[in-house]
Amino acid sequence: MLSYEDAVARLLAASAPVAPVEVAVGDAAGLTLAGDLAARLTQPPFPASAMDGYAIRWADMPGPWRIIGESAAGRGLAGRVGAGEASRIFTGAPVPEGADTVIVQEEVRREGDALTMTGEGPPREGAHIRTAGKDFRAGDRLIAAGTRLSPQHIGLAAAGGYGRLAVRRPRVTLIATGDELVPPGTMPAADQIVGSNGVMLAALLRAAGAEVSDLGIFPDDPAAIGKGLEAAKDADLVVTIGGASVGDHDLVQAALKDAGAALDFWKVAIKPGKPLIAGALGEARVLGLPGNPVSAFICAVLFALPVLRRMAGRPEADAMTTARLLTPLPANGGRRDHQRGRLTPEGVSAFESQDSAMLGVLARANALIIRPPGAPAAPAGAEVPVLALDRILGTP
Incomplete structure (x- = not known):
């Protein structure tokens, strides 16, 4: 019977990052970035106002100024701010050529095209202006390979010029077994119980960034289980639930062998979850979990999640x-x-x-x-x- 440490080490040694796939940037949250992401754009692309106010030349302080136009977000001033001139400006708008400072609207008084300062004014040259590239410049590394993408990363990637991202998303197929099981939402008979493991583990593995296909519940019949394994042949990880022990109705090992699987080990010195199957079915890794719900969940946390992180090219979690x-x-x-x-x-x-x-x-x-x-x-x-x-x- 393997120790926990040896079992994890053998599972990880037999697992490798899966091939990248491209997804829309809006669908990439929770997935793992396959390669370093370099900015295609500069942000901001131009000097932009951080406040509502007036764009002026610092050399003209403390005024007064003559207002020559307006710069709004998406519609900048076409002209140039010269000596003694000012442009009305709004947050996010391009700073007009010639201007180098923004004075906030609360510190000035406007009468027609005449502008005078009423407060302390800007504290320094360049005040209230976001310089071009203050956030990032084209070519800067935005996100490192192996990063699990958060909503903030999605926003950063989109601002950096990306509509699609290359990610690693392991494909997992779930196969639950047991004559006594009925699907969630079905009223069980006197000798049946609801099969909760499939939906629980599907939720767990999807939250870990996997693409999960839950094939449902298969009866305790080697031929039926074999059909499920055949349907799972394109997965990166096949997870069976139940039937991993040695009872008369524990048929998963036999079904795996009949399907051509190469089994690496069975039984790990842990509680709960001693009966644990590990091996390979073609190119897919196989993990056979016990059927008791708590055992299935804990074994998935201890063994399936590290395998998925390795397949996604992500470092181990420090939990x-x-x-x-x-x-x-x-x-x-x-x-x-x-x-x-x-x-x-x-x-x-x-x-x-x-x-x-x-x-x-x-x-x-x-x-x-x-x-x-x-x-x-x-x-x-x-x-x-x-x-x-x-x-x-x-x-x-």
Whole structure:
């Protein structure tokens, strides 16, 4: 049985960045930039006013001035500001040729075309003007390769002259198995339960920047599972859910072998989620998750998310921290444990129930308390390693 560290290392060693694809800049949020992005434009493209007021020459201070026209956003003054002259100007408008300073409208009085200063005036030459290229210039690197694009990055890329971006977006196919499962929104019979894992993991993986295809629920039948695997052949990562153990109805391993998959390992020394399948199906990586909801979620966080980051060409997330235990924990056994807990500024506490089927507990947890194999009992006040879920799920 592999250790957690060895299992992650083997998964990452077998994974590589996927080929870039182009998407519209407005659709790229949450995806990973494939290459450095250099500005195609200069921003601002011209000296622009930062305030509403009047464009003047600093040499003409303290006035008075004669107003010769107006410069508005998208419609600059055609002429030149000469000695003793001023142009009405608005925020974002081009500063007319000849002018080098803006005096704000609250510090002047206008009577017809005559302008006089009534306040202290601009503090220096160049006041209230955004110089050309103050934000960036054509050729400047705007965003580094491997950046997960935020809404702010989208705005920057658009301002830099881009309508489409080259990104890495791993394709994931989900295959859930189980005769007892019915789709969400379906009323289960007496011997059935709702299959919540597919929609939960699809949401998790999409939030990580993957393109997810959820093929739905397959019965515990090797031929049916094989059809699902055939439909998943173009994915970068195939994730099966359930059927990963050794019971009579755990048929995923056999179906994978029948489909020609090469299995790398099975079983990892962790709790929850010991039955974990890893391998390859053609060019796709395969990750077989256990069927218990909490086990499936935690294994996806621990193993699927690092693989997706590697496929996207993004660095590992730094979501580990330490926190003070608010309640004691007993000694741990031989497998690395991931206790669902609540992290606050005061410290962290584990929920009383750690059952791997308890979605209610998982939904209230914002942290996993890491208990290394063989860890001794930890009293209240001890510092323990913690995986902050909000950090790992929201890490760009």
